[in-house]
Amino acid sequence: QSVLTQPPSASGTPGQRVTISCSGSSSNVGHNTVNWYQQLPGTAPKLLIYGDNQRPSGVPDRFSGSKSGTSASLAVSGLQSEDEAVYHCAAWDGSLNGPVFGGGTKLTVL
Amino acid sequence: QLQLQESGPGLVKPSETLSLTCAASGGSTSSSSLFWGWIRQPPGKGLEWIAIINYRGSPYYNPSLKSRVTASVDTSKNQVSLKVTSVTAADTAVYYCAREWSPPGGRAFDIWGQGTLVTVSS
Numbered sequence: 001q002s003v004l005t006q007p008p009s010a011s012g013t014p015g016q017r018v019t020i021s022c023s024g025s026s027s028n029v030g031h032n033t034v035n036w037y038q039q040l041p042g043t044a045p046k047l048l049i050y051g052d053n054q055r056p057s058g059v060p061d062r063f064s065g066s067k068s069g070t071s072a073s074l075a076v077s078g079l080q081s082e083d084e085a086v087y088h089c090a091a092w093d094g095s096l097n098g099p100v101f102g103g104g105t106k107l108t109v110l
Numbered sequence: 111q112l113q114l115q116e117s118g119p120g121l122v123k124p125s126e127t128l129s130l131t132c133a134a135s136g137g138s139t140s141s142s143s144l145f146w147g148w149i150r151q152p153p154g155k156g157l158e159w160i161a162i163i164n165y166r167g168s169p170y171y172n173p174s175l176k177s178r179v180t181a182s183v184d185t186s187k188n189q190v191s192l193k194v195t196s197v198t199a200a201d202t203a204v205y206y207c208a209r210e211w212s213p214p215g216g217r218a219f220d221i222w223g224q225g226t227l228v229t230v231s232s
Contacts, residue, residue, distance in 0.1 A: 033216035
């Protein structure tokens with residue numbers, strides 16, 4: 001059972017905009033920044049968004065993050081086939097004194 | 111560019127100790143500003159934090175694993191290590207090491223190793 005809650009799946013057609021939600025609590029999302037990781041099939045996770053809405057160098061601006069209260073969202077616009085992956089949210093948890101993750105959302109491009 | 115490479119036994123018997131190493135190349139593990147994390151992913155499941163360690167300070171352990179886990183940094187070998195004692199089938203997972211980076215206002219794992227699958231079975 002993951003500390004952060006994500007939907008298990010999401011889908012969209014090429015060119016569409018898709019959002020993935022991440023729900024937490026005051027000890028994690030509510031008081032600390034949220035990161036998003038993209039995990040392509042058979043590979044290690046890759047940092048996609050940090051600090052709620054910042055993109056590391058090289059990440060396309062089609063990916064964006066936002067947060068309100070104890071919930072965060074990842075938006076993918078102009079969906080492409082190569083975006084098919086599992087997306088994980090994460091945040092530092094002050095009660096556990098460590099990072100916590102969501103269960104991951106598998107994004108399918110139809 | 112920093113690269114991380116995990117290595118481990120692949121197969122461990124129940125009740126035994128799992129030992130993993132993470133070799134760093136293209137960067138140093140002795141930087142006081144950097145932390146190193148161990149994260150695992152059971153087959154078909156989400157990510158779980160195990161430990162975070164800096165070569166100078168005390169490690170942070172996931173409370174659910176703390177009694178069985180020891181993490182360390184060997185700066186002479188430029189590697190990070192993890193030991194998990196009394197393993198069970200529930201410890202079967204891909205184990206990743208990652209660099210923890212601290213941008214303004216947060217912390218994130220920005221560089222990951224490729225991961226190593228550990229299966230616990232007799």
